[in-house]
Amino acid sequence: MAQLGSVGFAFFAFCALILTAVSAGPSSRLPAESLPVPRLSVNLDSPAEERWGPALHHWNLTKMRTLFIGTIEQMVPKEALPLVDQLGDVLDELLPAPYSGEIRGVAKTIGIGVGEMAFINMIYDFTAACTSIVAQDANGTIWHGRNLDYGFSTSLSNVTAIIDFKSQGKTVYTTTSFVGQVGVFTGMKPNKFTISLNERDQGGVFKNVVELLKAILLKEVKFTTFVLRDALANDNSFDEVVQRFTSQEEVAPAYLIIGGIKPGEGMVVTRGRETTIDVWRLDLSGNRWFLLETNYDHWVPPPKSDDRRDPGNKAMNAVGEKSINNNTMWNVLSTQPVLNEDTIYTALMCAARPEIYSTRLRKLPDH
Numbered sequence: 001m002a003q004l005g006s007v008g009f010a011f012f013a014f015c016a017l018i019l020t021a022v023s024a025g026p027s028s029r030l031p032a033e034s035l036p037v038p039r040l041s042v043n044l045d046s047p048a049e050e051r052w053g054p055a056l057h058h059w060n061l062t063k064m065r066t067l068f069i070g071t072i073e074q075m076v077p078k079e080a081l082p083l084v085d086q087l088g089d090v091l092d093e094l095l096p097a098p099y100s101g102e103i104r105g106v107a108k109t110i111g112i113g114v115g116e117m118a119f120i121n122m123i124y125d126f127t128a129a130c131t132s133i134v135a136q137d138a139n140g141t142i143w144h145g146r147n148l149d150y151g152f153s154t155s156l157s158n159v160t161a162i163i164d165f166k167s168q169g170k171t172v173y174t175t176t177s178f179v180g181q182v183g184v185f186t187g188m189k190p191n192k193f194t195i196s197l198n199e200r201d202q203g204g205v206f207k208n209v210v211e212l213l214k215a216i217l218l219k220e221v222k223f224t225t226f227v228l229r230d231a232l233a234n235d236n237s238f239d240e241v242v243q244r245f246t247s248q249e250e251v252a253p254a255y256l257i258i259g260g261i262k263p264g265e266g267m268v269v270t271r272g273r274e275t276t277i278d279v280w281r282l283d284l285s286g287n288r289w290f291l292l293e294t295n296y297d298h299w300v301p302p303p304k305s306d307d308r309r310d311p312g313n314k315a316m317n318a319v320g321e322k323s324i325n326n327n328t329m330w331n332v333l334s335t336q337p338v339l340n341e342d343t344i345y346t347a348l349m350c351a352a353r354p355e356i357y358s359t360r361l362r363k364l365p366d367h
């Protein structure tokens with residue numbers, strides 16, 4: 001069976017290419033400024049096909065349509081477009097409810113094909129480079145921060161939002177998402193846990209997007225962003241999420257960064273396709289008061305060409321256990337190259353203090 005994590009690798013090469021072709025100049029726009037993102041609601045009590053409508057209408061849907069179609073045209077060769085359409089035909093076999101229904105509803109609202117919207121959602125699963133940090137302060141409070149780095153479309157910053165998923169008027173969970181993205185990279189279940197997903201590269205088996213599309217249609221590909229959403233919907237404690245991601249549930253190779261509400265509840269789970277490869281936990285007795293994960297296994301040195309880990313660790317240690325909070329974590333996540341040209345947003349979370357949840361754009365929208 002095809003190895004999944006490879007997809008990320010293939011895409012990175014692919015995306016770097018697009019980026020070189022499109023961007024004006026390197027390092028020209030490292031963001032000193034940041035911008036807030038809109039905070040919107042999705043009502044879980046509405047039918048899946050309808051629940052994204054109000055959030056989507058926050059944007060100009062004509063522009064959003066152009067953005068998504070443009071992304072697909074950049075990524076998929078013309079002769080492979082029928083494969084994208086096929087995704088729409090078999091969506092219910094590929095993704096469980098409510099995700100297939102939600103994607104159909106989003107596609108309809110935006111006015112693009114179901115296959116196209118499914119493709120956009122599936123691509124998200126493989127293309128997020130990131131830095132995530134979970135830390136415990138001197139008081140025992142758990143803080144969780146993340147930068148989401150995304151190489152291939154600067155326009156995604158335009159459609160980033162904090163989404164409160166509500167039922168009976170109450171927030172069940174909160175995420176930071178690209179609108180139209182039904183799966184989750186970053187989220188919080190208030191007073192229960194916080195979670196973020198970092199991609200894990202493993203070298204190339206899927207050489208290109210056509211090969212990936214074929215593997216998806218053959219059901220050889222597992223997705224992780226939808227499992228994160230399942231966790232937010234169904235799990236009610238740090239231990240339950242950890243159990244979900246360390247059990248045999250199939251996900252793409254990935255790093256899951258999980259924070260809870262009690263001292264010691266911070267973990268990085270390194271997942272392979274079928275098994276858990278490593279579990280790395282906060283250990284205050286061993287002076288391990290924070291865990292910082294980028295996109296490489298924590299027990300091997302990061303490549304010199306992409307070392308965000310050592311500068312991040314240095315910045316965390318300079319802050320120290322006594323002073324870590326959302327403000328100081330923002331500063332750590334603003335340290336270069338933890339903050340870099342591809343960073344779309346910085347999110348700060350604390351499950352024990354849900355009001356802290358914030359997301360600011362680092363890559364300011366294009367015109």
Ligand SMILES: *[C@@H]1O[C@H](CO)[C@@H](O)[C@H](O)[C@H]1NC(C)=O
Pocket residue numbers: 060061062063
């Ligand atoms: C939405 O964007 C399109 C294309 O740029 C533009 O023609 C249209 O006037 C915009 N609609 C609204 C309501 O602003």
Ligand SMILES: *[C@@H]1O[C@H](CO)[C@@H](O)[C@H](O)[C@H]1NC(C)=O
Pocket residue numbers: 137138139322
């Ligand atoms: C520890 O927690 C208490 C209660 O939440 C708070 O009042 C206090 O400021 C915290 N101390 C530190 C050092 O964060």
Ligand SMILES: *[C@@H]1O[C@H](CO)[C@@H](O)[C@H](O)[C@H]1NC(C)=O
Pocket residue numbers: 326327330348355356358
């Ligand atoms: C941290 O949280 C406090 C309290 O909600 C807020 O005033 C402050 O702006 C936050 N800092 C950042 C960097 O988001």
Ligand SMILES: *[C@@H]1O[C@H](CO)[C@@H](O)[C@H](O)[C@H]1NC(C)=O
Pocket residue numbers: 063064067155158365366367
């Ligand atoms: C992105 O946002 C900028 C500024 O807010 C706006 O001018 C531009 O049209 C937007 N692009 C899309 C694709 O929505």
